[in-house]
Amino acid sequence: MIALLGATGAVGSRVLQALRAHGLEVHAGSRTTGVDMRDTRTLADFFADAQLVVNCAGPSHDTSEHVALAALKAGADHVDAGGDGVRLRAVPAGLVAVFAAGATPGLSGLLPRVLARGFGEVHTLTSYSGVLDRFSPAGAEDFLHGSAEAGAAWRDGARVAQALGRTRDIVLPHLPRPVVALPFLDEENVSVAREISLADGTWYTFVEDGHLLAALDRSPGLEPHDAIRSLCGAASLDVAGRTPYAALYVQIDGPAGTRTAIARADSAAEMTASVTVQAVLAVLRGQVPSGSHTAAEVLDPAVVFELGVVVEDRPIADLVAVEEGAL
Ligand SMILES: NC(=O)c1ccc[n+]([C@@H]2O[C@H](COP(=O)([O-])OP(=O)(O)OC[C@H]3O[C@@H](n4cnc5c(N)ncnc54)[C@H](OP(=O)(O)O)[C@@H]3O)[C@@H](O)[C@H]2O)c1
Known part of the structure; x- marks a missing residue:
């Protein structure tokens, strides 16, 4: 049996539906059903008969590790849609903990590995990830x-701090409007860069030039709960009356040429949930070695094709041109 924590959430409800569609027995829990991720006792009760715990509850930045330890203590494997940067020092023999099994981080760390397979030296990597969504x-x-x-x-x-600033009017394939690209570097990017011996890497998150961009600029000066409210409100305004999307573009260049991967989904939660489900299936099939990992480190890169990822031997810019030509 699988115990799914956060089953009522945007990600968790999609994971619940998908796992049940795979014929798996899933017990759904969350705060409203009396399972509090901050309370060790209710977690122990909920996890007692589970073979695998899936954590889609949030916020997860200060709870992921605690929930994972409770799952392992109950003798269950663990998969977490969140848990950015969490790595357990010790995992009981034979058990598995997989963190960051989402879109970003998650799929964002898997795509460069997919592209780099059999490609030879990778000189540069450019990645754009973004959503128009609540x-x-x-x-x-x-x-x-x-x-x-x-x-x-x-x-x-x-790693180089303050290496570059934002770029406006970026046109990316399939996006309805140009976007503003904001450069960043996170732990997943550094891990990818080291693994593929990357010379230069630039990762951007992108947003349309709207309310969310303004809220992101304001958020460092706000109290945390005001910043959260402001981001949620701004994102809702931007997506009102529009079709939501989540998209991820990764391009690598080297002596062998250029390769690009594009992942798209109808929402951020959809993209995240599809990666979480693939991580669950990999653990159930025994494809993940015992220990603490991120999803990008241990998922078979081939799963990205089950997620509808498209790989082309052309740069991102050419794919925009192809799309315009097709229109
Ligand atoms: N890597 C990625 O790309 C990515 C993308 C999106 C989300 N995520 C992660 O996925 C997780 C869920 O995000 P979401 O957008 O689905 O959030 P959401 O829609 O707000 O759902 C949150 C879920 O957590 C549950 N919850 C909240 N507090 C709880 C508590 N104290 N005990 C037990 N359950 C509790 C809620 O249950 P109730 O409804 O009962 O309150 C709900 O089921 C977060 O960790 C988020 O960071 C990752």
Whole structure:
């Protein structure tokens, strides 16, 4: 049996539906059903008969580790849609803990690994990730507590602070409007850069030039709960009357040429949930070795094709041109 924590949330409800569609027995729990992720006793009761715990509850920045330890103590494997930057020092023999099984981090760390397979030397990597969607308060709080350093990039094989500023009027394939790209570097990016021996890497999060961009600029000066409210309100205004989307673009360049991967989904929660489900299936199939990992480190890169990811031997800019030509 799988115990799913946070089953009523944007991510958790999608994970619940998908796991049940795979014929798996899932017990759904959350705060409203009396399972409090901050309370060890209710967690122990909820996890007691579980073979695997899936954590989709949030905010997760200060709870992921605690929930994972409770799952392992109950003798269950663990998969977490959140848990950016969490790595357990010790995991009981034979058990598995997989963190950051979401879109960003998660799929964002898997795509460069997919592209780099059999490609040879990778000189540069450019990545854009963004959404036009509502922000859940949990997601906004975790975003503010994430490991991203604004303006930083990877240069000559090392982290460089304040390497570059934002760029406006970026046109990306399939997006309805140009976007503003905000450079950042987080722990997942550094881990990818090291793993593929990257020389230069630039990661951007992108947003449309709207309310959310203004709220992001305001948030450092606000009290945390005001910043969360402001981000959620701004994201809702931007998406009102529009079709939401989540998109991720990664391009690598090297002596062998250029490769680009594009992932798209109808929402951030959809993209996250699909990665969480793949991580659950990999653990159930025994494909993940015992220990503490991130999803990007241990998922078979081939799963990205089950998520509808498209890989092309052309730069992102050419794919915009192809799209315009098709229109
Ligand atoms: N890596 C990524 O790309 C990515 C993207 C999106 C989200 N996430 C992560 O996924 C997680 C969920 O995000 P979301 O957008 O789905 O949030 P959400 O819609 O706000 O859902 C939050 C869920 O957590 C539950 N919850 C809140 N406090 C709880 C508590 N004390 N005990 C037990 N359950 C509690 C809620 O239950 P009730 O309804 O009963 O209150 C609800 O089911 C977060 O950790 C977020 O960071 C990751």
